[in-house]
Amino acid sequence: MTDNASLAPALEARGLTKHFTFRHGLLSRRGRVHAVDDVSLVLAAGTVTAIVGESGSGKSVLARMLARIVMPSAGELYLMGEKVVLGQKGRRQYASEVQLVLQDPFASMNPVHRVRHSLVRPLRIHHTAGPDLEESVKDLLRRVALSPPERFIDKYPHELSGGQLQRVSFARALAVHPHVLLADEPVSMLDVSIRLGVLNLIGDLRDKERLAILYITHDIASARYLADSICVMYAGEIIERAAASTLTDSPAHPYTELLLSAAPDPARGQPTPLPTRGAPPRLVAPPPGCRFHPRCPYVMEICKTTPPPPVTVDAGHEASCWLRLPAGERRPEASSQASLPMVRGGPGLHARKEVASRNEP
Amino acid sequence: MTGVWDDDVVEAADVRASSAPAGITETQDGPGMPAALETVPETAPETALETVPEPVPGGPALAVSSRGRDKGAVVTPSERPGEALLPAPSEDDAVFEICDLSIDYGLGPGALHAVRHADLMLRRGRVLGLAGESGSGKSTLVYGATRLLRQPGVVSGGSVRLYSRRRGEEGRVVDLLAASERELRRIRWSEISVVLQSALNALNPVSTIESEFDDVLKAHRREMSRKTRRERAAELLTMVGINADRLRDHPHELSGGQRQRVMIALALALEPQVVIMDEPTTALDVVTQREIIEELIGLRDRLGFAMLFITHDLSLLIELADEIAVMYAGRIVERAGASTLYRSPRHPYTHGLLNSFPPMHGETRRMTGIPGSPPDLAAVPAGCAFRPRCLYAMERCGTEAPALVPLDGEEHEAACFLHSGDVAVPGELAR
Ligand SMILES: Nc1ncnc2c1ncn2[C@@H]1O[C@H](COP(=O)(O)OP(=O)(O)OP(=O)(O)O)[C@@H](O)[C@H]1O
Numbered sequence: 121m122t123d124n125a126s127l128a129p130a131l132e133a134r135g136l137t138k139h140f141t142f143r144h145g146l147l148s149r150r151g152r153v154h155a156v157d158d159v160s161l162v163l164a165a166g167t168v169t170a171i172v173g174e175s176g177s178g179k180s181v182l183a184r185m186l187a188r189i190v191m192p193s194a195g196e197l198y199l200m201g202e203k204v205v206l207g208q209k210g211r212r213q214y215a216s217e218v219q220l221v222l223q224d225p226f227a228s229m230n231p232v233h234r235v236r237h238s239l240v241r242p243l244r245i246h247h248t249a250g251p252d253l254e255e256s257v258k259d260l261l262r263r264v265a266l267s268p269p270e271r272f273i274d275k276y277p278h279e280l281s282g283g284q285l286q287r288v289s290f291a292r293a294l295a296v297h298p299h300v301l302l303a304d305e306p307v308s309m310l311d312v313s314i315r316l317g318v319l320n321l322i323g324d325l326r327d328k329e330r331l332a333i334l335y336i337t338h339d340i341a342s343a344r345y346l347a348d349s350i351c352v353m354y355a356g357e358i359i360e361r362a363a364a365s366t367l368t369d370s371p372a373h374p375y376t377e378l379l380l381s382a383a384p385d386p387a388r389g390q391p392t393p394l395p396t397r398g399a400p401p402r403l404v405a406p407p408p409g410c411r412f413h414p415r416c417p418y419v420m421e422i423c424k425t426t427p428p429p430p431v432t433v434d435a436g437h438e439a440s441c442w443l444r445l446p447a448g449e450r451r452p453e454a455s456s457q458a459s460l461p462m463v464r465g466g467p468g469l470h471a472r473k474e475v476a477s478r479n480e481p
Numbered sequence: 482m483t484g485v486w487d488d489d490v491v492e493a494a495d496v497r498a499s500s501a502p503a504g505i506t507e508t509q510d511g512p513g514m515p516a517a518l519e520t521v522p523e524t525a526p527e528t529a530l531e532t533v534p535e536p537v538p539g540g541p542a543l544a545v546s547s548r549g550r551d552k553g554a555v556v557t558p559s560e561r562p563g564e565a566l567l568p569a570p571s572e573d574d575a576v577f578e579i580c581d582l583s584i585d586y587g588l589g590p591g592a593l594h595a596v597r598h599a600d601l602m603l604r605r606g607r608v609l610g611l612a613g614e615s616g617s618g619k620s621t622l623v624y625g626a627t628r629l630l631r632q633p634g635v636v637s638g639g640s641v642r643l644y645s646r647r648r649g650e651e652g653r654v655v656d657l658l659a660a661s662e663r664e665l666r667r668i669r670w671s672e673i674s675v676v677l678q679s680a681l682n683a684l685n686p687v688s689t690i691e692s693e694f695d696d697v698l699k700a701h702r703r704e705m706s707r708k709t710r711r712e713r714a715a716e717l718l719t720m721v722g723i724n725a726d727r728l729r730d731h732p733h734e735l736s737g738g739q740r741q742r743v744m745i746a747l748a749l750a751l752e753p754q755v756v757i758m759d760e761p762t763t764a765l766d767v768v769t770q771r772e773i774i775e776e777l778i779g780l781r782d783r784l785g786f787a788m789l790f791i792t793h794d795l796s797l798l799i800e801l802a803d804e805i806a807v808m809y810a811g812r813i814v815e816r817a818g819a820s821t822l823y824r825s826p827r828h829p830y831t832h833g834l835l836n837s838f839p840p841m842h843g844e845t846r847r848m849t850g851i852p853g854s855p856p857d858l859a860a861v862p863a864g865c866a867f868r869p870r871c872l873y874a875m876e877r878c879g880t881e882a883p884a885l886v887p888l889d890g891e892e893h894e895a896a897c898f899l900h901s902g903d904v905a906v907p908g909e910l911a912r
């Protein structure tokens with residue numbers, strides 16, 4: 121699959137890992153933050169993939185590795201099926217294919233430059249302008265629904281609302297004609313009433329321009345609204361992934377279940393009590409076995425010692441939890457067996473039926 | 482794991498950065514900042530204190546309410562499950578009332594009208610939610626109503642009353658805007674406590690958690706011995722789900738959620754009748770947020786305080802609050818019981834805001850949010866401030882500002898000309 125560029129996903133990550141080392145105390149002992157561990161991910165053209173997780177779960181570090189701003193400690197990237205040679209070289213070329221949009225539009229736009237300037241720059245650097253530069257800029261503004269463009273082109277960032285400015289940052293990302301857009305919490309700084317406008321813009325870029333989009337958020341409801349599939353991150357690992365509504369309607373991992381019961385949901389009338397308490401682990405010394413085990417209401421002996429493998433619970437639905445294997449198969453060997461670098465569901469892994477009911481510890 | 486790049490080597494301090502406060506920000510009066518207890522001459526006059534005999538028939542009505550709260554309307558408990566367990570609210574349940582409050586920043590024609598003619602009533606043991614987007618005036622309202630407003634803020638009109646009713650004491654009405662510093666000092670913490678929006682950074686970085694509690698208890702409970710104070714602090718900390726051995730910790734040793742819990746424990750230390758929380762969970766993760774809310778509701782059930790809970794997250798409020806007020810550009814535009822507001826919004830802004838939260842169930846359909854963006858308070862449109870974004874705007878909306886008026890009796894109020902009886906109400910605002 122990966123040798124045919126036209127069929128290959130726009131961007132694929134295999135086993136991406138990032139450990140930050142740091143000096144610690146006066147004796148300069150070294151410590152290690154396990155920010156992201158062994159994450160594999162496929163971003164296909166014309167889809168939005170959401171990453172959902174709590175603060176510190178590694179979402180931004182993952183996005184920055186995908187954008188090649190942070191060098192992975194291990195793992196590989198494939199752009200249109202081509203293996204990417206990591207390092208300083210070729211990063212500008214890579215940036216013309218993969219663009220990152222950040223959370224705070226006010227911090228990411230230069231306050232002394234007009235909108236025109238912010239858009240002309242990438243057009244020039246990447247030689248992506250049409251014959252008429254001004255027209256190319258206006259075109260970008262129209263693509264992010266800032267029209268008529270004449271009204272926005274000469275504005276300074278402080279003259280625009282947060283939502284408008286975030287659209288300008290998308291326009292700037294689009295200026296280089298990327299195939300992949302990585303959006304790291306693009307709406308969390310915006311007022312509630314204007315968030316949907318930006319989410320719909322992202323949806324339109326997927327549908328009309330067939331971009332491959334990664335949408336990072338801590339708001340699972342917005343992920344359900346926008347994304348085709350959702351990956352849940354916990355303590356540096358992806359612990360569950362599925363089609364968006366499958367994940368929210370029938371979560372297979374206890375942590376996803378926890379996230380869902382915590383998320384506001386006025387339609388349910390009465391909030392469900394949280395199944396468990398506690399906080400994510402410190403990433404300097406993540407717990408052995410399943411990283412969720414200290415908080416898990418269903419924890420078993422094997423969870424404390426051996427990391428669970430990703431288990432296919434249904435086509436396209438994977439959860440890394442020992443509960444998802446039949447009791448007889450919950451053996452340490454299963455862990456290493458299934459944690460092959462390329463676990464993507466599909467015909468390669470035969471579907472295993474749920475064994476333990478979620479409500480029966 | 483292959484090589485580790487040199488540029489990744491950071492100082493330990495950086496690694497903490499995401500969990501520790503980025504530095505200590507503003508200090509302010511209010512919880513955690515004993516500055517609120519500044520000394521004033523002991524001889525300060527106490528003009529504002531009116532003593533009234535205890536169970537007052539019609540209660541607060543005595544206190545010259547500007548908006549005719551004394552109509553004796555019958556309040557029906559809403560359909561919210563669990564709500565029926567609480568006694569049906571009635572007029573004399575009011576514990577804190579804001580009437581026609583207006584607050585400006587600056588004076589004269591250049592003044593910014595941050596809050597205009599706001600009315601709110603907190604009922605004993607109930608949760609009132611105040612929702613609104615950034616800059617709508619929520620925090621200003623809290624500052625103004627609790628006398629924490631700083632220059633250039635000025636209260637330009639209205640009144641705020643506390644209907645105090647403590648066990649073993651005579652009931653009394655305190656006019657907060659007229660209260661002396663001395664009276665305020667007595668009320669803060671013990672009758673009304675406020676957790677301010679920047680509370681995550683409000684703890685003193687150099688003192689231990691224990692000394693924060695100690696300061697509050699020492700100032701208000703002179704009779705308590707050192708030992709009793711320590712026991713009480715431990716008890717309070719345990720009450721909000723933190724192990725008492727954390728008393729000796731400094732704020733930076735606690736997570737954001739734990740610091741927020743400490744603030745809540747401090748706010749409850751003297752068992753106040755009114756607790757005001759300005760965005761207490763906004764900076765926290767959803768799971769921590771839910772834990773804290775579960776705790777708050779449990780404490781409310783046990784201790785019976787009334788709570789004003791402020792947030793921009795209307796979907797959260799619907800689950801949490803008994804009643805909700807929605808604020809837009811300095812005005813309260815709608816007020817109703819939580820489930821009524823959710824099922825039958827009457828103001829186009831509320832309707833649009835509710836449609837800005839994607840649902841967790843059912844089919845995903847395209848939603849549109851609200852066109853345009855919230856106004857800058859320095860340039861609020863004439864007439865109804867929501868008009869430029871409103872799908873239903875009429876000519877009248879451009880010239881007159883609609884007042885908040887009762888719709889279905891006293892229990893549902895909206896500020897919108899669509900409900901004036903002159904025009905047909907659009908279906909989605911008439912459900
Ligand atoms: N440059 C760095 N040096 C050391 N540790 C880092 C660095 N950047 C991130 N980390 C750590 O890596 C972990 C993951 O951080 P990351 O920013 O990816 O989380 P996140 O999921 O994006 O959280 P949030 O929702 O708060 O944005 C955290 O523990 C963080 O402290």
Ligand SMILES: Nc1ncnc2c1ncn2[C@@H]1O[C@H](COP(=O)(O)OP(=O)(O)OP(=O)(O)O)[C@@H](O)[C@H]1O
Nearest residue numbers: 586595614615616617618619620621622633793858
């Ligand atoms: N000290 C001040 N001087 C002048 N204007 C101020 C001051 N403090 C606040 N304002 C203005 O008053 C308006 C209301 O601010 P306020 O902080 O009350 O809003 P808010 O609803 O609490 O918003 P948020 O959700 O962002 O906390 C804003 O337009 C703000 O810019």
Ligand code: SF4
Nearest residue numbers: 410413416423441442
């Ligand atoms: S592997 Fe074990 S501890 Fe981890 S989530 Fe599943 S049941 Fe819980």
Ligand SMILES: [Mg+2]
Nearest residue numbers: 179180181304
């Ligand atoms: Mg992040």
Ligand SMILES: [Mg+2]
Nearest residue numbers: 619620621678
């Ligand atoms: Mg505020």
